[in-house]
Amino acid sequence: MKRRKVGNVLGLAVLSVVLERPMHPYEMAAVLKQRGKDADLPIKWGSLYTVVANLEKHGFVEAVESVKDGGRPERTVYRITPAGRDEFEDWVRELVGTVDREPPRFKAGLSMIGVLGPDQAIGRLRERLEQLGARAEAHRAALEQLRPLMPRLFLVEVEYDLAMTEAEARWVRGFLEELTTGALPGLDAWRRYHETGEFPDDLGEFVER
Amino acid sequence: MKRRKVGNVLGLAVLSVVLERPMHPYEMAAVLKQRGKDADLPIKWGSLYTVVANLEKHGFVEAVESVKDGGRPERTVYRITPAGRDEFEDWVRELVGTVDREPPRFKAGLSMIGVLGPDQAIGRLRERLEQLGARAEAHRAALEQLRPLMPRLFLVEVEYDLAMTEAEARWVRGFLEELTTGALPGLDAWRRYHETGEFPDDLGEFVER
């Protein structure tokens, strides 16, 4: 039980907003959304209330008041506690300081790319490349637009994302090059395997690693 | 309901092994583990049986026999169906062809790096850089060792991972550079904020984007 008391990243997001001022859950979601954080961490309504309740259970936030404002449903406003502040900082420290690498799904796909023939593989990789290009472009545009409005520090995540997107695009382009020019060794063996369904006779490679 | 009938990636892994020959769940896990796939997709025993059951429910695999071999607990052996084959290929196609980008936790950390002061940020980033270096090194070693034993095609995922790790390391190094040389604009405002806890007066940036 070395695990974080509240494991959901949404909890981190909640802490980050409630740090500024007390809020009720719905407002947290609204603020997060409006700041564009929901692009990185999609807000699930179902989880929000569970997560806030958990944060409360562990003493990271506490209920301040229950306002019956106008005729609207009753809202419970939460405030961050000192323990919550600590937890938040510590969490950020962990996130920044350690690479845990939840393995990207693309990697799983790559490791099984064999089942598609080379031709399908090429097609799919082209699609991916296109999407990566669009994503990079969108980030560049966002940066350009935001740069004059915000301190650099608040844009660093976008710069990072852009850098990584470009890196991936570069890699995919390189791999694609190898596939299309036929530079990748074993390309025809691959094609033969995919068409006939049978391996060449070099299967001894499974036992090791 | 556009979602995949069995959503868990572990399902993909199961399909990928059961494609070669019929197996019982425990054996699937063993094979996966022994091939080192468990580095990318940690096998959770709890999920394995649920996932296999689900695959069966949707007709992607079917039970072949229940062997009572020796005195061991009874094992149910599963075989892939044609539908399972299709599902598998389609899944791989999706994985390779579309970038869905489950947002890296590091990005979340970066977007909140403000709460750590610049000094702590620097420390943590140094740690990360070190870990990235180790990871890259490990991958390079693995590649060198495996290259003569396996066709290139089976190493492509590792090459990809290496490329991405290096890219991240490069980015972190660059950012760290800016922080340590003081090239990052607003660095002292940041330090002041962290020490005193109060913002400079430019808060108008929250409302837009």
Add this chain to the structure above:
DNA sequence: TGCGTAATACTCGTCTGCGAGTACTCGTAG
């Protein structure tokens, strides 16, 4: 003034993921 639609602020129940057990067996060191 009446009506449809959007926004507000949740609640509920299902379904999944998975950690922690369980029970049996085999090899082997003493």
Add this chain to the structure above:
DNA sequence: CTACGAGTACTCGCAGACGAGTATTACGCA
């Protein structure tokens, strides 16, 4: 020859995640 630890092959139950629903109010507009 027997006790013990490591492997084998699962089962169970709970905690969390999340979609879909609900009830109320505000607001545009014809």
